[in-house]
Amino acid sequence: MSKKTKAWLIAAAALILIGSIIFGGVMAMLNWDFRRLSTVKYETNEHSTEGAYRDILVLTKTADVSFLPTDGNETRVVCYEQKNVRHSVTVKSGALTVEVVDTRQWYEHIGINFDTAKITVYIPKGEYRALSVKSNTGDVTVPKELQFESIEISNDTGDVSCFASASHEVRIKTATGNIRVEGIDAGTLELSATTGRIDASQVSCSGDVKIDVSTGSTFLSGVTCERFSSGGSTGYIFLRDVIASDSLSVERDTGGVEFDGCDAASIYVSTSTGSVWGNLLSDKIFAAHTSTGRINVPTSAPGSGKCEIHTSTGNIDISIKK
Numbered sequence: 001m002s003k004k005t006k007a008w009l010i011a012a013a014a015l016i017l018i019g020s021i022i023f024g025g026v027m028a029m030l031n032w033d034f035r036r037l038s039t040v041k042y043e044t045n046e047h048s049t050e051g052a053y054r055d056i057l058v059l060t061k062t063a064d065v066s067f068l069p070t071d072g073n074e075t076r077v078v079c080y081e082q083k084n085v086r087h088s089v090t091v092k093s094g095a096l097t098v099e100v101v102d103t104r105q106w107y108e109h110i111g112i113n114f115d116t117a118k119i120t121v122y123i124p125k126g127e128y129r130a131l132s133v134k135s136n137t138g139d140v141t142v143p144k145e146l147q148f149e150s151i152e153i154s155n156d157t158g159d160v161s162c163f164a165s166a167s168h169e170v171r172i173k174t175a176t177g178n179i180r181v182e183g184i185d186a187g188t189l190e191l192s193a194t195t196g197r198i199d200a201s202q203v204s205c206s207g208d209v210k211i212d213v214s215t216g217s218t219f220l221s222g223v224t225c226e227r228f229s230s231g232g233s234t235g236y237i238f239l240r241d242v243i244a245s246d247s248l249s250v251e252r253d254t255g256g257v258e259f260d261g262c263d264a265a266s267i268y269v270s271t272s273t274g275s276v277w278g279n280l281l282s283d284k285i286f287a288a289h290t291s292t293g294r295i296n297v298p299t300s301a302p303g304s305g306k307c308e309i310h311t312s313t314g315n316i317d318i319s320i321k322k
Contacts, residue, residue, distance in 0.1 A: 042115055047077045047089035054129040055095035056121070060087065061102070063117035064138040064158070069125040069145035076122040087119060095130075096123070131164075144183060159196075178216075189225070209244075211237075217255075228264065239278075256314070261321055267307040275314035279321040280307065288316045 053075075058065055063081065077089045077098055085102050098119060117138070127147040133140050137157045144163035151170045153160050159178045162170065165185040172179050173192040181191065181200040188207040191198050198211060198218045205225040211218055213232040221240040228244040230237060233253045240260040242248070248264035250257050252271045259278030267284065269276050275293065283303030288295050293315040297307075309316050 041083045042080060042117070043083055045079045045081065045086065047079070049075045049077070049089060049091050049096060051091035053091050053094055053096040056123070056128060056131045057095050058098045058119065058121070058133045058135075060098070060100045060117075060119060060135050060138060061085070062137045063087070063100075063119045063135065064140075065119045065121070065133055065135060066139075066141040067121045067123060067143060067146060069143060070122050071125065073124055074122070075124070078120045078122070080118040082117060085117070096121075131166075139177075213237075236274075243281075259318070263305075265305050267305070267309075269307075269309045269311075271311040271314050273313045274311065275316070276309050276311060277315070277317040279319045281321055283320055286318070288318075290314060290316055 075096065079087045081087060085100060088099050088101050090097050098121070123146070125145050129149045131142065131148045131151045133153045135155050135158055138155070139158045139160070140153055140155060141161045142151065142164045146164045148164060148166045150168045151162065151164065151166045153162070153172045155173070155177050156175045157177050158174070159180070160172050160174060161180045162172060163182055163184065167187055169188045169190070170181070170184065170186045171190040172181070174196045175194045176196050177193070178196045179191050179193055179198045181189070181203060183202045185204045187205065189200070189203060189205050189209045191200065191210070192212040193216045194214045196216045198213060198216060200223060201221040203209070203223045207225065208227045208229070209223060209225040211220070211230040213235040215234045217235050218230065218232070218237040220238065220242050223242045225244055227246045228242060229249040231251045232255055235252065235255045237250060237252065237255060238258045238260070239262050242262045244264035246264065247266045247268070248262065249268045252274045254273045255271070256274040257269055257271060257276045259280060261279065261281055263281035267280070282305060283298065284305045284307040285303065286297040287306070287308045288297050289309070290311045290313070292313045293311055294317070296317045298318070298320050307318070309318070
């Protein structure tokens with residue numbers, strides 16, 4: 001290595017060290033609160049509404065959205081938001097509507113932002129007709145104290161947590177965000193994620209449950225419905241105490257499928273390289289097929305139900321839980 005190259009490396013290392021010392025000193029003065037480095041300014045705006053509504057519609061971009069039930073009759077919406085990306089709150093056509101109003105010029109999109117906008121909707125406890133939330137990167141939380149006829153939430157990278165029941169349907173869709181559904185009653189349930197994780201527990205549906213994932217994992221516990229179906233690519237799926245009165249269908253490519261205390265009148269499982277294992281609650285007539293994998297299924301005392309399992313290279317190991 002030449003003397004000139006060594007000199008440049010020493011100078012570069014010295015500059016990095018000096019920069020690190022200055023950065024550490026500045027952050028220490030700011031108590032390591034990165035939000036204070038942000039060039040984007042935030043403010044809190046509170047809105048009250050007039051007029052009756054049965055529907056709730058929230059259209060936003062990067063804000064977290066949460067609903068808080070109140071014992072009174074007043075509706076309030078508190079928005080912690082960027083000064084030039086505010087939200088309007090109105091009641092129109094019987095719907096409480098929260099919409100983002102982005103007045104930024106193109107150059108105002110350039111900056112440093114370590115903070116997160118938040119929308120908190122305070123609404124009276126009770127039953128409502130429809131809830132619709134559309135967001136990009138914010139998290140969405142719906143509490144159990146609220147009830148709806150239908151719930152539809154669409155998100156990209158934000159997480160969704162739903163504890164509210166819906167007499168007709170619950171539909172939640174994310175890209176990389178996680179989905180959590182717990183303790184709800186619904187007519188039908190549809191959960192869809194690309195790379196996000198799906199968790200559903202203590203769910204009772206009078207109709208169908210449909211779970212679609214690409215590479216995300218799925219964990220289900222205490223789910224009852226008429227028909228259950230799940231499709232996916234490489235995601236692993238675990239089903240505990242999942243009971244379908246009619247049919248249960250799971251399809252995966254490379255993801256594994258695991259049962260624990262599950263049952264249905266008919267069960268169909270198909271994977272490419274993923275294995276299938278676990279236990280069911282009642283005897284079945286088994287039709288299992290694998291190309292290079294091992295098969296271990298009950299052969300005695302077949303019941304009236306049927307279980308069909310297909311995999312290419314995965315193992316099949318199913319027992320009856322007694």
